[in-house]
Amino acid sequence: ANYRRVSCPDGINTATNEACCAFFALRDDLQTNLFENECSEDVHESLRLTFHDGVSFSKSGNFSGGGADGSILLFADIETNFSENLGTEDGTDALAPFLTRHLVTAGDLIQFAAAIGLTNCPGAPRLQFLVGRPNATAAAEDGAIPGPADSVDTILARFADAGFTSDEVVRLLASHSIARSDTIVPNHQAVPFDSTPFNFDTQFFLEVLLRGTAVPFNRTEPNISGGEIDSPLAAEGEMRLQSDFALARDSRTACEWQSMVDDQTLMMENFRTSMMKLSNVGQDISKLIDCSELIPEPLPATKPNATFPAGTNSSELQLTCASPFPSLATDPGQATQIPECPDGDLNLADCPS
Template sequence: MSFKAIFALVSLAVAASAAPPRQVECSAGRVVSNAACCQWFDVLDDIQENLFDGSECGEDAHESLRLTFHDAIGFSPMLFREGKFGGGGADGSIMAFAQIETAFHANIGVDEIVEEQRPFALKHQVSFGDFIQFAGAVGVSNCAGGPRLQFLAGRSNISQPSPDLLVPEPSDLTDTIFARMGDAGFSPNEIVDLLASHSVAAQDKVDPTIPGTPFDSTPSSFDAQFFVETLLKGVLFPGNGSNVGEVLSPLKGEFRLFSDNEIARDPRTACEWQSFITDHDSMVTKFETVMVKLATLGHNPLDLIDCSEVIPVPKAVTLPPAILPAGKSLGDIQAACAATPFPRLGTAPGPATTIAPVPPA
């Protein structure tokens, strides 16, 4: 082959590699890189209006994000090594076999969001596993300061019921949680990264007498306030007393899980916990990264189609820095990170902070 011919082939190869990815036009003039992603715009429009009440960061958004974890964490390489079925991970089995999996003690309360989501998955003829991860990503994108999660489509709708006892419980000791999550492939610090989701969370079933009790004072913002307030000394219960999985809370109307309380103060995770108080960008980035791992448990990501373009870009907001709630001081903080001094924080003005419950969906 002549030098000119070789040069021409090389030039074509360089031009091809430099060419922008081919765009496919979907409904309403929206574009994606893969035509298989177009259907997800229709799903997006439907759930933003009819599941998330007009793109709100409300209870259904919180519960949808929670469901991504409860479905995916049903995955145990240790059980597979023992010759047992270890679960399919993020495969939608919690929706396909809801009568079995929502009866597991650790899954108490997820039956409501499973049944709310199911009609949407059936209507749009997408797999349960895909829909659960999609809805979680869309829901959290509605929260102020929230992340934009990766979304990969193409999970099969064929699954088996997950084994019981794979979802950590709020009453579990840190060693138990670290061991279970470690089996699924997560380090202690990655558990903290996942717990950024609790910044937009509330409880309904640990104490069913006070549903919608948030874990921090800003339940519609994906911010660092949760990481501050979990380190405050507990002084009261928001309901009528202690429940299994609950410990004293620092603020009237706020709920604290035993597991959050312990992980925040464990020497293996305390510094990661404290670091998020003054670094919102790191909290969001690490949450996005660890959710990539969670959402693909039980799958080879190379077998899936990247449809992340469909996930809304969270609105640009400037969140205020984390502060001490009104009526609290640094003396109320139970700092546990030995390597780094606790940051200096301002204090909210006014009378002692009281937190209202999250309105029901």
């Protein structure tokens, strides 16, 4: 083994490989000036970009996209206009200045921003981080990214063509535990998919299994063309994607979905390994350099498994997997108030910056 470390040109840091050096300053810049050391909106947006960059790839050649090559950032003016990429301009606009300020490729920047940002989210796994994705030379093609109104057949087929199994699709959806929609509910932004949008926990997997009753904000109809469906916590402002609903109940994916509800550790490990794949789609891994040492240990999880939000219980579960369902506690007290800021504040207007 070679234990020698190189001294970085910054005169401060040492690294296992010179290729890692540029990421020390980038890490500080992202944490201070974009994420504010929190599991903030920009963390969520950066993580979302890994999906919309990576899944553009096609083994069959049906789509020309290069996978995790940064094309969504380099060709943002084209790709963020694809209908399934609605809202991704928030992420690309946020990351663009960092591409100018740091000598890194766009593909590496997207993966690094997601891995660093996740460390601010309690319960997130520490992701692998490899360096050396060459800059994309062309935009990805429209139509490669599945959307929330798509059927399970369509979603699984598209992911399979990008190199993912149905289990991996479910595992990657742990990302929706720190997710809020800006585009689906008319006139509303930051509409959460679970009751803890700043915690990378298993609440998402539980809450999507509960019977939906209504859509948030006293609307009468879900935005069906936008892939919205009734949620169990509409009064608290939670929404649900039709695709999440369907994947939680389909015979091909329901058991994988259910397996993570009471197992934070399993969810973390499942997400870590599937992100290893998503972050390197279309890349020759033998040409990449492991700079995982740049990724700190994320904040620890705040609880080991999901709990029924106050006012809900096991009679509302819609289970299609035959495995026994775990026995979970119910949160005491009044209906769950969903925080709107990473510091727990309930009012979006009070979020820092």
